[in-house]
Amino acid sequence: NAGVTQTPKFRILKIGQSMTLQCTQDMNHNYMYWYRQDPGMGLKLIYYSVGAGITDKGEVPNGYNVSRSTTEDFPLRLELAAPSQTSVYFCASSQTVPNQPQHFGDGTRLSIL
Amino acid sequence: AQTVTQSQPEMSVQEAETVTLSCTYDTSENNYYLFWYKQPPSRQMILVIRQEAYKQQNATENRFSVNFQKAAKSFSLKISDSQLGDTAMYFCAFRRETSGSRLTFGEGTQLTVNP
Numbered sequence: 001n002a003g004v005t006q007t008p009k010f011r012i013l014k015i016g017q018s019m020t021l022q023c024t025q026d027m028n029h030n031y032m033y034w035y036r037q038d039p040g041m042g043l044k045l046i047y048y049s050v051g052a053g054i055t056d057k058g059e060v061p062n063g064y065n066v067s068r069s070t071t072e073d074f075p076l077r078l079e080l081a082a083p084s085q086t087s088v089y090f091c092a093s094s095q096t097v098p099n100q101p102q103h104f105g106d107g108t109r110l111s112i113l
Numbered sequence: 114a115q116t117v118t119q120s121q122p123e124m125s126v127q128e129a130e131t132v133t134l135s136c137t138y139d140t141s142e143n144n145y146y147l148f149w150y151k152q153p154p155s156r157q158m159i160l161v162i163r164q165e166a167y168k169q170q171n172a173t174e175n176r177f178s179v180n181f182q183k184a185a186k187s188f189s190l191k192i193s194d195s196q197l198g199d200t201a202m203y204f205c206a207f208r209r210e211t212s213g214s215r216l217t218f219g220e221g222t223q224l225t226v227n228p
Contacts, residue, residue: 033215042117042204042218043158058215090158098210099146099165104158 002026006091006105013081013112021076021108023091031094032074033102034058034066036087043090049074081112115140117207119219126195127227133180134190134222136205142166144210147181147188152221153201161203164188195226 004025013019025032030051035043035058045058049068063085065077074093078085088109092102116139126132138147149161164172164181171179176196180189192199205219 040221042220043216044218045215048215088156092158098208098214099163101148101160101163102216107156 004091004093004103004105006089006108008108009106010109011111013078013110015081015083015112017081018077018079019081021078021089021091021110023074023076023105024072025074025091025093025103026072027093027095027103028071029093029103030071030096031102032068033092033094034064034074034076035090035092036060036085037090037107038087046076046089078110083112086110086112115142115207115209115217117205117217117219119203119205119222121222122220123223123225125225125227126192128195128197130195131191131193132195132224134192134203134205134224136188136190136219138186138188138205138207138217140186140207140209142209146208146210147179148206148208148216149177149179149188149190150204150206150218151199151201152204153198158204162190192224197226197228200224200226 007022033048034046047066049055088107091105094102118137145166147164151159162174176193178191202221206216
């Protein structure tokens with residue numbers, strides 16, 4: 001019953017460093033999403049994917065990159081980390097049918113200092 | 114573009130009482146889906162309830178029910194017999210009918226259940 005698994009759970013980066021947030025799901029969902037949640041705010045979509053090899057930008061894609069080489073994995077890469085990227089990052093997945101809910105991972109708390 | 118508005122940043126309720134959280138949305142679509150998610154202090158995002166716009170009947174899940182008013186573009190969540198474990202941030206979310214469409218979230222309502 002793993003569902004959506006995100007690693008790491010916490011990370012501190014220095015300004016200018018890079019890192020990859022990992023996300024994997026074992027539900028064979030075609031759709032995967034990356035959101036960020038700033039303190040006291042709702043979730044904003046960074047990137048999403050409707051299947052292996054297909055990705056598209058969401059509302060706030062600047063400073064991030066994604067890839068989707070397999071159905072299971074959808075890593076999010078931060079290049080040249082900036083303080084404005086301090087946030088909690090959530091990965092989610094869902095079935096193709098739009099009335100099905102998105103299943104979320106437990107989040108990654110990222111601080112850029 | 115769709116927008117979702119939750120006009121109550123914070124609410125509180127006494128244990129065992131009933132509370133209603135408000136949500137309005139703006140869309141030109143006729144068919145769509147609405148969701149309420151709960152985020153407790155553990156930060157997990159947990160689906161509470163969902164509603165299909167083409168269904169007139171309001172969705173119900175145990176103590177949770179919605180009042181869906183399509184013409185008014187309103188989607189409120191009613192929690193009956195509130196429990197301490199209901200303390201959480203609640204997010205209303207909208208999704209278009211198009212396959213692959215993303216969720217648009219409101220800003221959230223922090224609900225505190227007092228003993």
